[in-house]
Amino acid sequence: MQLSVIGCGYLGAVHAACMVSLGHEVVGIDVDPDKIKALANGDAPFFEPGLPELLRTAMGTGRLSFSTDIADAHGAQVHFVCVGTPQKAGSNAADLTYVDASVTSLIPHLRAGDLVVGKSTVPVGTAARLAAQIAAETPGAMLAWNPEFLREGYAVQDTLTPDRFVYGVPEDGSAATALLDTVYAQALAAGTPRIVTDYATAELVKVAANSFLATKISFINAMAELCEVTGADVTELADAIGLDERIGRRFLNAGLGFGGGCLPKDIRAFMARADELGADQAVGFLREVDAINTRRRVRMVDLAREVNGGSVEGKRIAVLGVTFKPNSDDVRDSPALDVAAQLARLGAHVMITDPEGIDNARRRHPHLTYVSTVAEATAGADAVLLLTEWREYRDLDPAVLTKFVSSRTILDGRNALDPAVWRAAGWSYRALGRQ
Ligand SMILES: NC(=O)c1ccc[n+]([C@@H]2O[C@H](COP(=O)([O-])OP(=O)(O)OC[C@H]3O[C@@H](n4cnc5c(N)ncnc54)[C@H](O)[C@@H]3O)[C@@H](O)[C@H]2O)c1
Ligand SMILES: O=c1ccn([C@@H]2O[C@H](COP(=O)(O)OP(=O)(O)O[C@H]3O[C@H](CO)[C@@H](O)[C@H](O)[C@H]3O)[C@@H](O)[C@H]2O)c(=O)[nH]1
Numbered sequence: 001m002q003l004s005v006i007g008c009g010y011l012g013a014v015h016a017a018c019m020v021s022l023g024h025e026v027v028g029i030d031v032d033p034d035k036i037k038a039l040a041n042g043d044a045p046f047f048e049p050g051l052p053e054l055l056r057t058a059m060g061t062g063r064l065s066f067s068t069d070i071a072d073a074h075g076a077q078v079h080f081v082c083v084g085t086p087q088k089a090g091s092n093a094a095d096l097t098y099v100d101a102s103v104t105s106l107i108p109h110l111r112a113g114d115l116v117v118g119k120s121t122v123p124v125g126t127a128a129r130l131a132a133q134i135a136a137e138t139p140g141a142m143l144a145w146n147p148e149f150l151r152e153g154y155a156v157q158d159t160l161t162p163d164r165f166v167y168g169v170p171e172d173g174s175a176a177t178a179l180l181d182t183v184y185a186q187a188l189a190a191g192t193p194r195i196v197t198d199y200a201t202a203e204l205v206k207v208a209a210n211s212f213l214a215t216k217i218s219f220i221n222a223m224a225e226l227c228e229v230t231g232a233d234v235t236e237l238a239d240a241i242g243l244d245e246r247i248g249r250r251f252l253n254a255g256l257g258f259g260g261g262c263l264p265k266d267i268r269a270f271m272a273r274a275d276e277l278g279a280d281q282a283v284g285f286l287r288e289v290d291a292i293n294t295r296r297r298v299r300m301v302d303l304a305r306e307v308n309g310g311s312v313e314g315k316r317i318a319v320l321g322v323t324f325k326p327n328s329d330d331v332r333d334s335p336a337l338d339v340a341a342q343l344a345r346l347g348a349h350v351m352i353t354d355p356e357g358i359d360n361a362r363r364r365h366p367h368l369t370y371v372s373t374v375a376e377a378t379a380g381a382d383a384v385l386l387l388t389e390w391r392e393y394r395d396l397d398p399a400v401l402t403k404f405v406s407s408r409t410i411l412d413g414r415n416a417l418d419p420a421v422w423r424a425a426g427w428s429y430r431a432l433g434r435q
């Protein structure tokens with residue numbers, strides 16, 4: 001099938017390359033000329049495991065092209081909308097500027113029978129509004145909402161073998177469903193469940209899933225707060241409750257909390273939309289989920305002060321990890337970057353290192369100091385903060401770090417290290433939610 005993918009960021013670039021690997025012919029469109037130039041050269045414009053190889057193979061087939069001109073989407077039968085829906089400045093609501101602009105620019109190039117497929121995460125009600133616009137301007141063209149559930153760091157496998165497909169389709173949605181079934185034929189044949197529903201349900205499935213995940217993380221972080229005042233251990237607590245299959249151990253890792261370009265802005269946009277719908281009470285608990293999450297960052301800064309005798313002013317603090325999670329270069333709403341910036345504001349000499357995130361972090365916080373190695377970051381450090389649990393930081397040998405630091409103090413913001421190993425090597429080990 002001929003497909004277009006509009007918006008080639010973390011979601012769209014992976015989607016485009018994966019669709020080619022399924023046998024389709026794809027044109028990727030983006031308004032960012034640098035991104036399109038890199039992609040057209042077969043280079044991934046961001047770090048995502050497996051994407052460079054997939055892109056190179058896809059380019060080699062001759063079935064993947066990229067363009068900044070939306071007119072090049074003409075001729076595709078299915079058009080995936082993958083543009084950003086960030087948080088609006090000064091508000092909790094989602095900024096729909098990019099979704100609206102991309103659909104408006106696409107409409108003149110649609111033909112009757114074409115299917116526009118929204119993949120971006122949007123407030124409930126968006127699909128119905130866009131469907132009406134498309135129907136008015138290109139009779140016979142259709143819209144479906146097919147939210148995306150991929151995780152950064154696992155984007156390729158999540159796209160090719162998702163847990164489920166959700167299709168939000170109009171009342172007479174059989175043609176739209178049939179087209180999406182053709183696009184995803186391979187995964188469907190392998191048994192991936194698909195739920196065909198209305199627009200509103202599909203939109204809500206996406207934000208409900210992210211709200212649930214955020215709530216699970218904030219729940220365990222609230223327990224961490226209790227552990228801190230009682231001397232209990234949140235990792236053992238999580239292991240114990242997680243053995244109950246109804247609860248499950250996944251997404252119960254206490255620490256610095258959730259960040260990234262999705263969970264924080266999605267729960268806020270959900271609250272804002274519920275407010276507009278007069279249903280703010282229904283998701284009022286998300287305010288608490290957000291507040292618990294933010295408190296973890298404050299707690300980490302406080303802990304850094306505490307181990308430095310009450311103030312970090314003039315202290316050398318090594319920060320290991322700056323992305324919002326490992327295996328990604330994404331620093332959007334990164335708890336690690338936030339903590340590093342707060343410590344710098346308090347007068348600490350913060351030395352940040354990260355395997356993939358430095359360029360993005362520097363763009364957001366150019367005044368902070370970035371170095372390429374753990375040795376440079378920890379040289380003369382009064383405290384070492386592990387803030388993103390990259391494999392290489394989990395595997396650090398305390399005996400090796402001892403040679404660089406000025407004080408053997410480690411704060412484990414992700415409960416990723418074995419306290420016994422670090423203490424046995426003479427380190428003072430502190431973490432969130434455990435002694
Ligand atoms: N990142 C993820 O892991 C992920 C997972 C699931 C869902 N989502 C959702 O997918 C959407 C995209 O997220 P992302 O992380 O890929 O964002 P992103 O910022 O990485 O990418 C968005 C891209 O859209 C482009 N764009 C903006 N306006 C455009 C237009 N008018 N025409 C063409 N391109 C345009 C931008 O230049 C950018 O490259 C969001 O709604 C997000 O919530 C993201
Ligand atoms: O037990 C846990 C699990 C995660 N996190 C943090 O939560 C954040 C989000 O992690 P994750 O959900 O793995 O990353 P994303 O790539 O942002 O993926 C989420 O957001 C995407 C965009 O909507 C969805 O598609 C995915 O299903 C959803 O998991 C990160 O900061 C993690 O460090 C924790 O603190 N504890």
